[in-house]
Amino acid sequence: MAHAEAAAKFNENEAKVNWHDKALWFVRQKRDKQAHKIQGWEQLRDYASALKANVLSNLDNYLVQFEENAKKNGVTVHWAANAEEHNKIIHSILQKHNAKKIVKSKSMLTEECHLNPFLEANDIEVIDTDLGERIVQLAKEPPSHIVLPAIHKTKExxxxxFQEHLGTKPSGGNPEYLTREARKHLRNKFLQADAAITGVNFAVADTGGFVVCTNEGNADMGAHLAKVHIAxxxxxxxxxxxxxxxxxxxxxxxxATGQPITTYSSYxxxxxxxxEMHIIIVDNGRTEQLSREDFRRSLHCIRCGACMNTCPIYRRSGGHSYDATIPGPIGSILSPGKDLTKHSSLPFASTLCGSCSDVCPVKINIHEQLYKWRQIIVKDVPQPTVKKNIMKAAGSILAKPKTYDFVGKSTRFMLKHTPKxxxxxxxxxxxxxxxxxEVKGDNFEEWYKKRQKNE
Known part of the structure; x- marks a missing residue:
């Protein structure tokens, strides 16, 4: 299903769309307030962008350095070329320890690799311990946002x-009650877990360590209570x-959320x-994206979700309409690199307003990359006949001033006098x-000439 068709389904509930739009814009406004409080905010963005560019230009050396230092620390390092290898490595570690109960903190990489269904198919219980992730897991839905996975769900x-799956009492959507009940439910899961899986926000080449950022402390609970930690x-x-x-x-x-810092930044x-601690370093298409000169900067992404919070299309179409692990503007760059045919509609789900690029903390030129994908897609992916004919006609009209003038006058006349x-x-x-x-009688050129005569 193309993005426009999926978005149309989301838009059937206008009240919910308006609420979704307002909620995400509120997060965007919080981001702006925090950014304005930091002296040298733009300089920080410049530094971060430059550091990411340096890493990508020397990725082989940094990866080897990181592996060497991690091994010195007593960490077992694994390499996975794709999602299948990633999942098999995790399964082999769990089999070694006869681990049947897993707690997992938020990790978009494991979503990308479809780890949960793989483990469940092998009779392993995997519980997402981030509250938003647990909500969508119970609903049997994928996350709709990379930072706010259940943003499409109302508290009601x-x-x-929770009444259906956790046996809670009706509360009219009371956030405090629901959070307490989720905490009780998850606390038992932490205590019973045989192994913990986390993502990695930042891996440090010169130490071999890594940082996981959460607001709920769930990564720490899992990693410190379980005997095996897989990152x-x-x-x-x-x-x-x-x-x-x-x-x-x-x-x-x-x-991401307009906070000064995440509640837990755990090293x-x-x-x-x-x-035991294991780190699985995954490629899964990243090397290929790195080889694309026009799109390599998309790998700067630190998964903050700021581009989604500001995007007028994402806010009013919902994350599920993208049918991709990473939705929104940045996902619309990453997804076509993996499957151009399946995701060919995503780069067109943008106004190219540039707001995504303006808020990106690592200064990815998102709107420019979306435009570049459009150019590739119209050449490499068959387009609907109607669309091709319309674009061809538009090109012909725009290329000839007299034709453009005639069509403009005709269209203005028709719009003015034809019933709505x-x-x-x-x-x-x-x-x-x-x-x-309201359609005016003159175009700009005619208006300008009349104005010149009057002067």
């Missing part, structure tokens, strides 16, 4: 979900030195005595939810 919907890391998550962490930690939370360096019932007919899908402004 969560109330009903899943996209190979682009590296930063060169420990001193650079301060730059990224100051940018991440402010960009894992080596396993506790008597326990005909203008906003079934053929005009654009007009289903929009109305055109």
């Amino acid at each position: 919907e969560v109330d009903e979900l 899943c890391m996209g190979m682009e998550k590296l930063i060169p030195q420990e001193k650079h962490l301060g730059i990224f930690l100051r940018l991440l939370a402010r960009s 894992f360096n080596k396993p506790e005595e008597g326990k 019932s005909l203008i906003n007919s079934k053929i005009n899908t654009w007009g289903h939810a929009r109305d055109l402004p």
Whole structure:
């Protein structure tokens, strides 16, 4: 299903769409307030972008350095070329320890690799311990946002979900009650877990350690209580030195949720005595994306979600309409690199307003990359006949001033005198939810000439 069709389904509930839009814009406004409080905010963004560019230009050396230092710390390092290898490595570690109960903190990489269904198919219980992730897991839905996975759910919907799966009492969507009940439910899961799986926000090449950022402390609970800690890391998550962490930690939370810092920024360096720590470094298409000169900067992404919170399309179409692990503007760059045919509609789900690039903490030129994908897609992916003919006609009109002038006058006359019932007919899908402004008699050129004569 193309993005526009999936978005149309989301838009059937207008009240919910308006609420979704307002909630995400509120987060965007919090981000702006925090950014304005930091002296040298733009300089921080410049530093972060430069550091990421340095890492990508020397990725092989930094990966080897990270592996060497992690091994010195007593960590077992694994390499996975794709999602299948990633899942098999995790399964082999769990089999070694006869682990049947797993607690997992938020990790978009494990979502990308479809780890949960793989483990469940092998009779292993895997519980997502981030509250938002647990909500969508109970609802049997994928996350709709990389930082706010259940942003598409109202508190009343969560109330009903918890009544069905956790046996809670009706509370009318009381956030405090629902949070307490989720805490009680998850606390038992932590205590019973045989192993813990986390993501990696930042991996430090010169120490071999890594940082996991959460607001609920769930990664710490899992990693410290279980005997085995498995950290899943996209190979682009590296930063060169420990001193650079301060730059990224100051940018991440402010960009993501408008907080000064995440509640827990946990640095894992080596396993506790008597326990095991594993790191799985995953490619899964990242090397291929790195080879694309026009799109390599997309690998700068630190998964803050700021581009989604500001995007007018994402806010009013919902994350599920993208049918991809990473939705929104940045996902619309990453997904076509993996499957151009399946995700060919995503780069067109943008106004190219540039707001996504403006808020990106690592200064990815998101709107420019979306435009570049459009150019590739119209050449490489078959387009609908109607669309091709319309674009061809538009190109012909725009290339000839006299034709453009004639068509402009004709269109203005028709729009002015034709009944709206005909203008906003079934053929005009654009007009289903929009109305055109009042049509004036003159175009700009005619208006300008009249003005010059009057002067």
